[in-house]
Amino acid sequence: MKQNLIAEQRVMEEVKKAIAEGIDIDPGRIKPESSLMKDLGAESLDFLDINYRLEQTFGIKMARRTVIDHIEELFGEESAIDSDGKLTGKAVDVLAMRYDGYGDKIHAGMDMDELPVLVTVSSLAEGVESLLDTLPEKCSCGAQEWKLEDETRIVCGACSEPASFTSGDELIEEWLKQVQEDKKIF
Numbered sequence: 001m002k003q004n005l006i007a008e009q010r011v012m013e014e015v016k017k018a019i020a021e022g023i024d025i026d027p028g029r030i031k032p033e034s035s036l037m038k039d040l041g042a043e044s045l046d047f048l049d050i051n052y053r054l055e056q057t058f059g060i061k062m063a064r065r066t067v068i069d070h071i072e073e074l075f076g077e078e079s080a081i082d083s084d085g086k087l088t089g090k091a092v093d094v095l096a097m098r099y100d101g102y103g104d105k106i107h108a109g110m111d112m113d114e115l116p117v118l119v120t121v122s123s124l125a126e127g128v129e130s131l132l133d134t135l136p137e138k139c140s141c142g143a144q145e146w147k148l149e150d151e152t153r154i155v156c157g158a159c160s161e162p163a164s165f166t167s168g169d170e171l172i173e174e175w176l177k178q179v180q181e182d183k184k185i186f
């Protein structure tokens with residue numbers, strides 16, 4: 001369900017903080033539209049560090065694999081990336097649905113290595129929000145009284161257990177299955 005304990009603004013602030021600490025840069029340089037790799041100089045390993053910080057902050061599990069990885073796993077090899085390492089038209093359709101603003105930046109035949117550059121501060125924050133929005137209606141103890149602890153952690157007001165969110169990988173997989181059911185892309 002859509003959670004309303006942590007405001008979007010707060011998520012954005014925490015994402016900026018995780019990036020600033022993860023890449024060791026001045027937070028003032030970080031804008032919502034900044035590309036982590038192109039504008040802020042992040043490298044592949046920095047993403048792991050940033051994700052780890054966000055997981056600790058919010059008690060969530062960020063996706064370990066990309067949408068592309070999940071497409072190939074669910075719908076077969078070369079369904080997202082052809083044998084030359086280029087993006088397929090079907091993968092483009094799916095990515096454009098998944099990420100606002102990707103539509104005019106991706107096209108069939110582009111090199112898959114160009115994709116990580118598209119990750120922006122906003123898209124990362126949206127990813128965190130989508131995980132927080134998997135907050136179950138009730139805690140496993142049956143109580144329906146979520147509350148905030150340490151400003152960014154949602155816990156049960158009755159038993160104090162942390163909320164259990166869907167993991168990033170599970171969320172992508174569920175979403176892809178739904179897309180496939182609705183649109184029969186693959």
Ligand SMILES: [Zn+2]
Binds near residue numbers: 142143161
């Ligand atoms: Zn509980």
